Each structure stands twice: as C-alpha cells, then as structure tokens.
Amino acid sequence: MDSVVGERGLTYDARGLAEPDAVAPKVAEIDGDRASFDATGLSTRQINLELRRLLYEGGVEHVTVRNPGAKHSLGVGILRRCSIHFEGSLGYFGLGIIDGPEVTVTGRVGWSVCENMMSGVVVVEHNAGSLTGAALRGGDLVIRGDVGARTGIDQKGGTILVGGNAGLLTGFMMQRGRQIICGDTGPGLGDSMYDGAIYVGGKVANLGIDCVEEELSEADLEVLDRKLGMYGFDQPSSGFRKFVCGKVLYNYDSLEPAERKLIL
Amino acid sequence: MCGIAGVIHRDGPGDVGREITAMLQSMKHRGPDSTGYALYGAGGEGMVLRVKLADPRERGSIGWEEDLERRLHEVTTRLAKVGADVGTVDRTTDYALRATVDFDGDLKSLVDHVEDIPGCEVLSAGSSLEIVKDLGDAEEVSRQYGLARFCGTHAIGHVRMATESDVDIAGAHPYWAYPFGDVAVVHNGQLTNYHQWRRRLERLGHRFASECDSEIIAVYLAEKLANGVSLETAVKESLDDLDGVFTYVVVTKDSLGVAKDEMAAKPLVLYETASMVALASEEVAIRAIVDHEIETYDPYEREALVWTL
Numbered sequence: 001m002d003s004v005v006g007e008r009g010l011t012y013d014a015r016g017l018a019e020p021d022a023v024a025p026k027v028a029e030i031d032g033d034r035a036s037f038d039a040t041g042l043s044t045r046q047i048n049l050e051l052r053r054l055l056y057e058g059g060v061e062h063v064t065v066r067n068p069g070a071k072h073s074l075g076v077g078i079l080r081r082c083s084i085h086f087e088g089s090l091g092y093f094g095l096g097i098i099d100g101p102e103v104t105v106t107g108r109v110g111w112s113v114c115e116n117m118m119s120g121v122v123v124v125e126h127n128a129g130s131l132t133g134a135a136l137r138g139g140d141l142v143i144r145g146d147v148g149a150r151t152g153i154d155q156k157g158g159t160i161l162v163g164g165n166a167g168l169l170t171g172f173m174m175q176r177g178r179q180i181i182c183g184d185t186g187p188g189l190g191d192s193m194y195d196g197a198i199y200v201g202g203k204v205a206n207l208g209i210d211c212v213e214e215e216l217s218e219a220d221l222e223v224l225d226r227k228l229g230m231y232g233f234d235q236p237s238s239g240f241r242k243f244v245c246g247k248v249l250y251n252y253d254s255l256e257p258a259e260r261k262l263i264l
Numbered sequence: 265m266c267g268i269a270g271v272i273h274r275d276g277p278g279d280v281g282r283e284i285t286a287m288l289q290s291m292k293h294r295g296p297d298s299t300g301y302a303l304y305g306a307g308g309e310g311m312v313l314r315v316k317l318a319d320p321r322e323r324g325s326i327g328w329e330e331d332l333e334r335r336l337h338e339v340t341t342r343l344a345k346v347g348a349d350v351g352t353v354d355r356t357t358d359y360a361l362r363a364t365v366d367f368d369g370d371l372k373s374l375v376d377h378v379e380d381i382p383g384c385e386v387l388s389a390g391s392s393l394e395i396v397k398d399l400g401d402a403e404e405v406s407r408q409y410g411l412a413r414f415c416g417t418h419a420i421g422h423v424r425m426a427t428e429s430d431v432d433i434a435g436a437h438p439y440w441a442y443p444f445g446d447v448a449v450v451h452n453g454q455l456t457n458y459h460q461w462r463r464r465l466e467r468l469g470h471r472f473a474s475e476c477d478s479e480i481i482a483v484y485l486a487e488k489l490a491n492g493v494s495l496e497t498a499v500k501e502s503l504d505d506l507d508g509v510f511t512y513v514v515v516t517k518d519s520l521g522v523a524k525d526e527m528a529a530k531p532l533v534l535y536e537t538a539s540m541v542a543l544a545s546e547e548v549a550i551r552a553i554v555d556h557e558i559e560t561y562d563p564y565e566r567e568a569l570v571w572t573l
Binding site: 070071089126 | 293526527528531533546547548550551557559560561562564565
C-alpha cells in the first residue's frame, strides 16, 4: 500500500491538512462489484483511501459516494476504468489526473475540476468553478450548468462540453482538443490559443488575442451532433459558431526540436 | 491565500456568531494565523467600541499588566474628556475591550483621542458593528470572545495566512473604515495601486492602522458613502478604481456587498435564498451552516452585488 499511503516523514504542517496516519475507514457496503459509502464525517484523505481500497483492492467496478460535502481533491488519481457516482458536490481540484473512470456528479464542482485528466468521462449536473478542465489531455468533461473563468486553460486534448454559460478567457492558451459551449461566453474567448477549436452556441462577449472565427465544416457539424446527442443536449448544431487560432502570433517554426535535428 | 465569508439574514436576526464561526473554521486551511469577525448586533446600546489595548504577542513583556491597567484607565478618561458618556466597559480578554458609550459628537476626534494612547487601536466603532480579531483559528477566537451567543442580522469574517506582514492583530481582517462608523471590509487578493489610493485618502485626513492593502478598500468605500453615494454605486465604481486581483465583501449597518475584479482571479461561491445569503471562498464553508443539498454559483468577473436587509 506504499503507493496509497504517502506523507510519511512529514515534519512541518502549518495548516493541519496532512493526515500521515490516515487509513481507509472500510465503511463501504459492498455488493458484488458495486459499493457505496457515506462520506459524512470522513476527511478528504479517508474518502480517497476508501475509494482506492474499493477500486484497486476490493474488486469493485462501480462506487457511489454519498454526501461528499464539497470537500476538495476528491477522486483524484484514479488510473483505471471504473464508474464513480458522487451524490452531492465536490470542492476544488476534484477528479484531477484521472485516467479511465466514468464519473457522474449530481451537484456542482469547484475550481479546477479534472485538471490534467487523461481519459474517461465526467458529467457534472450543475455548475463548475473556474479553471474547469485545466490542462485536460483527453476524455469528455461535461458540465450541464455554468462554468467560471479560464475554462480549459492550457487544454491539450479531449472535449469540454458546457450546457450553460462560460466566463472570461474561455480556452485561454488552449493547445489542442475542443470545447463546446452551449450558452454565452465572457470576454477574451480563445485568448492566446495555439490550436484546437471552440464552438459557441450563444453570444460571445468579445474575442481574445489571435482568436478568429472559422466556418463550420461538415466534419464540425458531425462532431457537434454526436457529442450533443451523446449527452442529451437538444440544441441544434447549426446554431453554433467555431473559433480557432488566427496564427498571426506564430513566430516560431512548427518543428519539434527532435524533428528539427532530423532535417538540419 | 486567505479565506473570506459572509452571511446576511434578510428576515430578521439569526445566530450569525455561531454561523460565521462554523464557516471560518471549515476554511482554516486557507489561513491558520489569525481570524477576524465583523458582526452586526441588534443595536440600541448607543455606540459600541471595540478597542485593542495591546498586541497579545507582547504578553509577558516587562510591565504588561501595569501597562494594560494604565491604558484601560486612560481610555475611559479620554472617552469622558471628549464628551462620551461611558455605559459599560467589558474586558473580553485582558488586552481587548468592548465599551458602550453615549456619544453624538465627532467620531474621528473620539477615535483619535483613544488611539493617541500608545499601543491602543480602535478596531471598530458604530451603532451595531463589532469587530473582533485575534490570533488563532475561528473556534479559538470565538471561544475567547464569546461569539457563539452573538445574535444579529449579518456578519463577515476572514481567516488569514500572513504572507506580506507579521502575524499580529494589526494585520488581521476585517478592517473598519475609520472614521466612518458601521462599515467594514474583508478582502482576498492584492491591490496594485494601494500606495496611490493610500496617499489620496491620507490627503483627505484619514489614518491607516496597518500597511495592509485591504484597509484602503474600507475607507475608500466609506468615503463614498459619506458623500451620499449608494453602496451599489460605490462597489461598482471600485471595479474601475482599484487595480489588482480582489474579491472583497463590504458590510454596512443594513447591507452586504461583494465585488470581484475583472480577471475573476479570486474565488467566491454564493448561496442565495429569499431569507438568507451566504458566501465564502469555498463551498465547504456554506455547507457548514446549511444541512441540505444546495445549489451554489460563482459570480463572474466585474460582478458587484449588494443585498440589503
């Protein structure tokens, strides 16, 4: 369990957050490959340890966590295919660096949900805070409500689908992947984006530096129809506009250092 | 980092002391150094003054107890001298006072007389505002000052992680808007045009008890209110006048307002019903006082919101 229990040898903890001796509380009711537990009264670390115990050692494929209570950093670092259902809301930095799980959250999530997510599907029924899907690498992240500022900052792949409105600097410094915003977006859409595409169904307050509108192609419409349909959004794809990088700030050649070496 | 919280009951007084303590305690990880409260009681006691006689870190220094006794005596003497009729004087801790006075003269003169005593600082003054701030977490400060029993209509609070100045009461929020009664502010962020605003406000005769940028927000807003500007307008104008990143909460006798800078860089989560509004840097704080599933949202950039009793 060395990979599960860290923080040994801790010498300074001003904020009292570390729990070096925390162990999985073993409170889940397990029924075959399904399990559920109530997170009320459990610390962040206990909840995460219980999740890991069930998914990595308990042979469980589907976990329901009741009353997560908007605690931070829940469900992080799960690197296998499974399904997790949160009945309630998550705080900040939930579901970071996950690779594989299918997650549903019945409430909302705070800032920086699914940071650096590699693959899997996350569906949040209500709102999300800022930095939603920061540095997302893959998978689908669906927020049915509104999201805050800087959605998909530094996004490197995957899809972020927002049912409501998005705040300022949506797609800031985005490098790859796509975002589908059904509602309106705040100022500075796609500011300094390198690549990727942002589809917006509502109004755009204004565009960021080097972000331009492009015509929707047949392939775009197909992607939109598929993604919107998959998650039950009935908005017609024809009403969307597409925004991409204008590439006027591209002041470097497009070769990776390794590729340049090959050519030169 | 720091954490801020606020609660307002629009349908009459509630247990704001207990509520704001629970909210701040749940955000202890955002700031374990000091905790501060600005609470609005029922009023009706004339003017309430909260005075700090010394910083708790000086405890144990030579002549500590004698100094406190001398300062306490000096405070009551000076209050009488400026024409304030002193009602009750409670020593909430050995270095903190809560005094009620009957006074309708110039508040600035009264406060200046008290603050002229070395080591003394007026933390708040007004007909219903009471500011309590001290080192330690929310529960510790609440216990020390008996805040669990505090009943009122609205309150704000702050947990501080000292990053730019010492861990002491002078650096703790909330800040009272000297010399304007009943206005206080908590703030999470950094103002980049602090010195500019400080010089402007100093030219108008205001004093600052700290080097903290948050203090100017309180005085800036109160100065506008004193000039007849509404709180809504003052908060909106602050979005253009203040530079930097900020989410602040301001309270007056009958209102609570928030503003978020144009980069939306600092968090704020809001929960609103017909009877109450609760807001905090983290949702976990709101859930500390609401026991059922709730829907919350984050205000966007350049949002200025005000709720009135």
